[in-house]
Amino acid sequence: MSFPAIRMRRMRRDAFSRALMREHTLLPGDLIMVAFVIEGEGRRERVPSMPGVDRLSIDGLLELAGECVRLGVPALALFPAPDPAVKSEDAAEAWNPDNLMHRATRALKAKYPQLGLIGDVALDPYTTHGQDGLIDADGYVMNEPTVQALVKMSLAQAEAGMDFVAPSDMMDGRIGSIRDALEAAGHIHTRILAYSAKYASSFYGPFRDAVGSAANLGKGNKHTYQMDVANSDEALREVELDLAEGADAVMVKPGMPYLDVLRRVKDAFGAPTFVYQVSGEYAMLKAAAQNGWLDEKAVVLESLTAFKRAGADAILTYYALDAARWLRGE
Protein backbone atom coordinates (compact mmCIF):
# COMPACT_ATOMS: atom_id res chain seq x y z
CA MET A 1 0.00 0.00 0.00
CA SER A 2 1.27 3.42 -0.87
CA PHE A 3 1.83 5.97 1.86
CA PRO A 4 -0.07 8.03 2.99
CA ALA A 5 -3.32 6.02 2.81
CA ILE A 6 -5.28 8.84 4.38
CA ARG A 7 -4.74 12.30 2.94
CA MET A 8 -6.25 14.88 5.31
CA ARG A 9 -5.43 17.56 2.75
CA ARG A 10 -7.84 16.08 0.16
CA MET A 11 -10.88 17.68 1.80
CA ARG A 12 -9.03 20.95 2.31
CA ARG A 13 -8.02 21.28 -1.32
CA ASP A 14 -11.04 23.19 -2.60
CA ALA A 15 -13.40 25.74 -1.18
CA PHE A 16 -16.47 23.53 -1.77
CA SER A 17 -15.19 20.63 0.33
CA ARG A 18 -13.87 22.98 3.02
CA ALA A 19 -17.37 24.44 3.19
CA LEU A 20 -19.00 21.01 3.41
CA MET A 21 -16.86 19.85 6.33
CA ARG A 22 -16.97 23.14 8.28
CA GLU A 23 -18.24 22.42 11.80
CA HIS A 24 -19.15 25.92 12.97
CA THR A 25 -20.40 29.05 11.27
CA LEU A 26 -20.38 32.46 12.90
CA LEU A 27 -23.54 34.51 12.29
CA PRO A 28 -24.67 38.01 13.29
CA GLY A 29 -27.35 36.24 15.34
CA ASP A 30 -24.65 34.83 17.64
CA LEU A 31 -23.49 38.27 18.72
CA ILE A 32 -24.46 40.64 21.51
CA MET A 33 -23.34 44.26 21.22
CA VAL A 34 -22.08 46.05 24.34
CA ALA A 35 -22.67 49.75 24.99
CA PHE A 36 -21.90 52.36 27.64
CA VAL A 37 -24.57 54.97 28.33
CA ILE A 38 -24.07 58.49 29.68
CA GLU A 39 -26.34 61.39 30.61
CA GLY A 40 -27.10 64.21 28.21
CA GLU A 41 -28.14 64.85 24.65
CA GLY A 42 -25.93 64.44 21.59
CA ARG A 43 -22.99 63.43 23.73
CA ARG A 44 -20.35 60.96 22.62
CA GLU A 45 -17.23 60.45 24.73
CA ARG A 46 -14.21 58.49 23.62
CA VAL A 47 -12.81 55.78 25.88
CA PRO A 48 -9.04 56.21 25.46
CA SER A 49 -8.19 52.58 26.22
CA MET A 50 -10.91 51.31 23.82
CA PRO A 51 -10.51 53.17 20.50
CA GLY A 52 -13.70 52.87 18.48
CA VAL A 53 -15.90 52.43 21.56
CA ASP A 54 -17.68 55.59 22.72
CA ARG A 55 -19.89 56.31 25.69
CA LEU A 56 -23.22 57.45 24.26
CA SER A 57 -26.11 59.53 25.49
CA ILE A 58 -29.52 57.94 24.96
CA ASP A 59 -30.05 59.45 21.49
CA GLY A 60 -26.77 57.92 20.28
CA LEU A 61 -27.69 54.65 21.92
CA LEU A 62 -30.90 54.59 19.88
CA GLU A 63 -28.86 54.95 16.68
CA LEU A 64 -26.62 52.08 17.75
CA ALA A 65 -29.68 49.98 18.54
CA GLY A 66 -31.00 50.70 15.05
CA GLU A 67 -27.76 49.31 13.62
CA CYS A 68 -28.12 46.16 15.74
CA VAL A 69 -31.60 45.61 14.33
CA ARG A 70 -30.55 46.34 10.75
CA LEU A 71 -27.57 43.97 10.96
CA GLY A 72 -29.36 41.10 12.70
CA VAL A 73 -27.54 41.42 16.03
CA PRO A 74 -30.28 40.20 18.39
CA ALA A 75 -29.36 41.87 21.65
CA LEU A 76 -27.59 44.76 23.33
CA ALA A 77 -25.90 44.66 26.75
CA LEU A 78 -26.09 47.98 28.57
CA PHE A 79 -23.67 49.43 31.08
CA PRO A 80 -24.15 52.85 32.67
CA ALA A 81 -21.38 55.38 33.25
CA PRO A 82 -23.38 57.52 35.67
CA ASP A 83 -22.60 61.01 36.80
CA PRO A 84 -20.10 60.74 39.72
CA ALA A 85 -22.48 62.91 41.76
CA VAL A 86 -25.03 60.07 42.03
CA LYS A 87 -22.54 57.58 43.49
CA SER A 88 -22.91 56.73 47.15
CA GLU A 89 -21.85 54.26 49.83
CA ASP A 90 -25.16 52.36 49.52
CA ALA A 91 -25.49 52.56 45.70
CA ALA A 92 -29.16 53.58 46.00
CA GLU A 93 -29.12 55.14 42.52
CA ALA A 94 -29.00 51.58 41.14
CA TRP A 95 -32.71 51.06 41.90
CA ASN A 96 -33.93 54.61 41.33
CA PRO A 97 -36.81 54.06 38.85
CA ASP A 98 -35.70 57.11 36.85
CA ASN A 99 -31.99 56.43 36.73
CA LEU A 100 -30.03 56.61 33.48
CA MET A 101 -30.20 52.86 32.87
CA HIS A 102 -33.99 52.72 33.25
CA ARG A 103 -34.58 55.78 31.06
CA ALA A 104 -32.35 54.19 28.40
CA THR A 105 -34.26 50.92 28.67
CA ARG A 106 -37.65 52.59 28.24
CA ALA A 107 -36.43 54.62 25.26
CA LEU A 108 -34.90 51.58 23.56
CA LYS A 109 -37.92 49.36 24.18
CA ALA A 110 -40.29 52.03 22.84
CA LYS A 111 -38.37 52.31 19.57
CA TYR A 112 -37.00 48.79 19.07
CA PRO A 113 -39.15 46.35 21.04
CA GLN A 114 -37.67 43.40 19.12
CA LEU A 115 -34.11 44.11 20.26
CA GLY A 116 -33.19 42.09 23.37
CA LEU A 117 -31.84 44.20 26.22
CA ILE A 118 -29.43 42.87 28.81
CA GLY A 119 -28.94 44.91 31.98
CA ASP A 120 -25.83 44.66 34.11
CA VAL A 121 -26.67 43.96 37.74
CA ALA A 122 -23.79 44.95 40.00
CA LEU A 123 -23.19 47.97 42.19
CA ASP A 124 -19.79 49.14 40.92
CA PRO A 125 -20.97 52.02 38.71
CA TYR A 126 -22.92 53.38 41.69
CA THR A 127 -20.60 52.92 44.69
CA THR A 128 -18.12 55.54 45.85
CA HIS A 129 -15.56 52.76 46.46
CA GLY A 130 -15.98 51.05 43.09
CA GLN A 131 -16.70 47.60 44.52
CA ASP A 132 -19.56 45.50 43.10
CA GLY A 133 -21.22 45.26 46.52
CA LEU A 134 -21.72 46.91 49.90
CA ILE A 135 -18.69 46.96 52.17
CA ASP A 136 -18.25 46.61 55.94
CA ALA A 137 -15.86 48.62 58.13
CA ASP A 138 -12.92 46.53 56.91
CA GLY A 139 -13.79 47.02 53.26
CA TYR A 140 -15.03 43.43 52.88
CA VAL A 141 -17.90 43.09 50.40
CA MET A 142 -20.82 41.76 52.46
CA ASN A 143 -22.76 38.97 50.75
CA GLU A 144 -26.37 39.11 51.98
CA PRO A 145 -26.75 42.90 52.17
CA THR A 146 -25.35 43.07 48.64
CA VAL A 147 -27.78 40.40 47.44
CA GLN A 148 -30.67 42.44 48.87
CA ALA A 149 -29.44 45.47 46.92
CA LEU A 150 -29.10 43.40 43.74
CA VAL A 151 -32.67 42.16 44.17
CA LYS A 152 -33.93 45.77 44.31
CA MET A 153 -31.82 46.63 41.29
CA SER A 154 -33.11 43.63 39.30
CA LEU A 155 -36.74 44.43 40.11
CA ALA A 156 -36.25 48.03 39.00
CA GLN A 157 -34.69 46.90 35.72
CA ALA A 158 -37.47 44.38 35.08
CA GLU A 159 -40.01 47.11 35.81
CA ALA A 160 -38.33 49.36 33.20
CA GLY A 161 -38.64 46.60 30.59
CA MET A 162 -35.25 44.89 30.64
CA ASP A 163 -35.40 41.47 28.93
CA PHE A 164 -32.42 39.96 30.75
CA VAL A 165 -31.03 40.93 34.11
CA ALA A 166 -27.38 39.91 34.21
CA PRO A 167 -25.82 39.77 37.67
CA SER A 168 -22.07 40.26 37.19
CA ASP A 169 -21.20 40.54 40.88
CA MET A 170 -20.39 36.93 41.94
CA MET A 171 -22.20 37.09 45.31
CA ASP A 172 -23.38 33.70 46.57
CA GLY A 173 -27.09 32.97 46.30
CA ARG A 174 -28.04 36.03 44.30
CA ILE A 175 -29.55 34.12 41.39
CA GLY A 176 -32.04 32.34 43.67
CA SER A 177 -32.98 35.54 45.49
CA ILE A 178 -33.43 37.50 42.28
CA ARG A 179 -35.48 34.69 40.72
CA ASP A 180 -37.79 34.50 43.76
CA ALA A 181 -38.32 38.24 43.77
CA LEU A 182 -39.01 38.43 40.03
CA GLU A 183 -41.57 35.62 40.26
CA ALA A 184 -43.23 37.17 43.31
CA ALA A 185 -43.54 40.50 41.48
CA GLY A 186 -45.08 38.83 38.42
CA HIS A 187 -42.01 39.31 36.20
CA ILE A 188 -42.16 35.72 35.05
CA HIS A 189 -40.68 36.42 31.60
CA THR A 190 -37.59 38.31 32.76
CA ARG A 191 -34.59 36.16 31.94
CA ILE A 192 -31.51 35.85 34.11
CA LEU A 193 -28.10 35.72 32.46
CA ALA A 194 -25.78 34.71 35.27
CA TYR A 195 -22.15 35.74 35.13
CA SER A 196 -21.41 32.38 36.74
CA ALA A 197 -17.74 31.82 36.01
CA LYS A 198 -16.43 35.35 36.29
CA TYR A 199 -12.74 35.55 36.99
CA ALA A 200 -10.77 38.16 38.95
CA SER A 201 -9.14 39.16 35.69
CA SER A 202 -6.83 42.00 34.78
CA PHE A 203 -8.43 42.12 31.34
CA TYR A 204 -11.24 44.36 32.70
CA GLY A 205 -9.05 47.47 32.98
CA PRO A 206 -10.43 49.41 29.98
CA PHE A 207 -14.02 48.67 31.07
CA ARG A 208 -13.36 50.21 34.47
CA ASP A 209 -12.12 53.33 32.66
CA ALA A 210 -15.26 53.31 30.51
CA VAL A 211 -17.78 53.13 33.37
CA GLY A 212 -15.65 55.37 35.55
CA SER A 213 -15.14 52.91 38.42
CA ALA A 214 -11.34 52.63 38.01
CA ALA A 215 -10.58 55.79 39.98
CA ASN A 216 -13.02 54.84 42.75
CA LEU A 217 -11.59 51.33 43.04
CA GLY A 218 -8.04 52.67 43.18
CA LYS A 219 -5.67 49.94 44.30
CA GLY A 220 -8.58 47.74 45.41
CA ASN A 221 -9.29 44.39 43.81
CA LYS A 222 -12.18 41.91 43.59
CA HIS A 223 -10.42 38.74 44.71
CA THR A 224 -12.83 37.99 47.56
CA TYR A 225 -15.71 37.43 45.14
CA GLN A 226 -14.49 36.93 41.57
CA MET A 227 -12.82 33.58 40.79
CA ASP A 228 -9.13 32.76 40.93
CA VAL A 229 -7.76 32.62 37.39
CA ALA A 230 -6.04 29.32 38.20
CA ASN A 231 -9.29 27.34 38.67
CA SER A 232 -11.78 25.55 36.47
CA ASP A 233 -13.38 22.82 38.64
CA GLU A 234 -14.66 25.75 40.70
CA ALA A 235 -16.28 27.21 37.58
CA LEU A 236 -18.36 24.06 37.17
CA ARG A 237 -19.58 24.32 40.78
CA GLU A 238 -20.51 27.98 40.24
CA VAL A 239 -22.44 27.19 37.07
CA GLU A 240 -24.22 24.23 38.70
CA LEU A 241 -25.42 26.45 41.56
CA ASP A 242 -26.62 29.25 39.29
CA LEU A 243 -28.57 26.83 37.11
CA ALA A 244 -30.12 25.22 40.19
CA GLU A 245 -31.10 28.66 41.49
CA GLY A 246 -32.90 29.54 38.26
CA ALA A 247 -30.48 31.05 35.75
CA ASP A 248 -31.73 30.88 32.15
CA ALA A 249 -28.25 31.25 30.68
CA VAL A 250 -24.78 31.19 32.17
CA MET A 251 -21.65 33.04 31.22
CA VAL A 252 -17.91 32.56 31.19
CA LYS A 253 -15.82 35.73 31.41
CA PRO A 254 -13.27 36.75 30.12
CA GLY A 255 -13.34 34.94 26.80
CA MET A 256 -10.27 34.02 24.80
CA PRO A 257 -7.96 33.08 27.72
CA TYR A 258 -10.80 30.90 29.12
CA LEU A 259 -11.88 28.76 26.16
CA ASP A 260 -11.10 25.63 28.19
CA VAL A 261 -13.60 26.72 30.85
CA LEU A 262 -16.20 27.49 28.20
CA ARG A 263 -15.86 24.00 26.71
CA ARG A 264 -16.07 22.32 30.13
CA VAL A 265 -19.19 24.30 31.07
CA LYS A 266 -20.97 23.57 27.80
CA ASP A 267 -20.10 19.85 27.95
CA ALA A 268 -21.08 19.47 31.59
CA PHE A 269 -24.48 21.18 31.50
CA GLY A 270 -25.62 21.75 27.92
CA ALA A 271 -27.28 24.96 29.09
CA PRO A 272 -27.36 28.19 27.07
CA THR A 273 -23.75 29.29 27.53
CA PHE A 274 -22.58 32.80 26.73
CA VAL A 275 -19.07 34.16 26.70
CA TYR A 276 -17.80 37.72 27.09
CA GLN A 277 -14.93 38.98 24.93
CA VAL A 278 -13.99 41.63 27.46
CA SER A 279 -12.56 45.12 27.18
CA GLY A 280 -8.93 44.05 27.53
CA GLU A 281 -9.34 41.54 24.71
CA TYR A 282 -10.85 44.26 22.55
CA ALA A 283 -8.00 46.64 23.46
CA MET A 284 -5.35 44.07 22.53
CA LEU A 285 -6.88 43.30 19.15
CA LYS A 286 -7.50 46.97 18.38
CA ALA A 287 -4.02 48.09 19.39
CA ALA A 288 -2.31 45.44 17.28
CA ALA A 289 -4.58 46.29 14.34
CA GLN A 290 -3.90 50.02 14.68
CA ASN A 291 -0.19 49.33 14.60
CA GLY A 292 -0.59 47.32 11.44
CA TRP A 293 0.61 44.20 13.28
CA LEU A 294 -2.56 42.15 12.83
CA ASP A 295 -5.31 42.08 10.19
CA GLU A 296 -8.25 43.31 12.29
CA LYS A 297 -11.12 41.74 10.36
CA ALA A 298 -9.34 38.38 10.10
CA VAL A 299 -8.32 38.12 13.76
CA VAL A 300 -11.66 39.35 15.09
CA LEU A 301 -13.65 36.85 13.03
CA GLU A 302 -11.17 34.13 14.00
CA SER A 303 -11.51 34.94 17.72
CA LEU A 304 -15.32 34.94 17.50
CA THR A 305 -15.39 31.67 15.56
CA ALA A 306 -13.11 30.15 18.22
CA PHE A 307 -15.77 30.95 20.84
CA LYS A 308 -18.36 29.04 18.87
CA ARG A 309 -16.00 26.11 18.40
CA ALA A 310 -15.39 26.09 22.17
CA GLY A 311 -19.15 25.81 22.81
CA ALA A 312 -20.52 29.36 23.06
CA ASP A 313 -24.15 29.92 22.10
CA ALA A 314 -23.76 33.68 22.12
CA ILE A 315 -20.87 36.11 22.40
CA LEU A 316 -20.85 39.53 24.06
CA THR A 317 -18.34 41.63 22.16
CA TYR A 318 -17.54 45.29 21.51
CA TYR A 319 -16.91 44.12 17.94
CA ALA A 320 -20.48 42.87 17.38
CA LEU A 321 -21.49 45.54 14.85
CA ASP A 322 -18.17 45.46 12.98
CA ALA A 323 -18.27 41.67 12.86
CA ALA A 324 -21.88 41.63 11.65
CA ARG A 325 -20.97 44.06 8.87
CA TRP A 326 -17.98 41.95 7.85
CA LEU A 327 -20.06 38.76 7.90
CA ARG A 328 -22.62 40.43 5.64
CA GLY A 329 -19.92 41.62 3.28
CA GLU A 330 -20.48 45.33 4.04
Ligand SMILES: NCc1[nH]cc(CCC(=O)O)c1CC(=O)O
Ligand atom coordinates in the same frame (compact mmCIF):
# COMPACT_ATOMS: atom_id res chain seq x y z
N1 LIG B 1 -19.62 44.34 37.51
C1 LIG B 1 -18.56 44.88 36.86
C2 LIG B 1 -18.28 44.41 35.47
N2 LIG B 1 -19.22 44.05 34.56
C3 LIG B 1 -18.53 43.76 33.38
C4 LIG B 1 -17.18 43.94 33.60
C5 LIG B 1 -16.03 43.80 32.64
C6 LIG B 1 -16.35 43.86 31.20
C7 LIG B 1 -15.18 44.14 30.33
O1 LIG B 1 -14.01 44.20 30.76
O2 LIG B 1 -15.42 44.31 29.12
C8 LIG B 1 -17.01 44.35 34.92
C9 LIG B 1 -15.71 44.70 35.49
C10 LIG B 1 -15.33 44.22 36.81
O3 LIG B 1 -15.79 43.17 37.27
O4 LIG B 1 -14.53 44.90 37.43
Ligand SMILES: [Mg+2]
Ligand atom coordinates in the same frame (compact mmCIF):
# COMPACT_ATOMS: atom_id res chain seq x y z
MG1 LIG C 1 -21.86 31.90 42.31
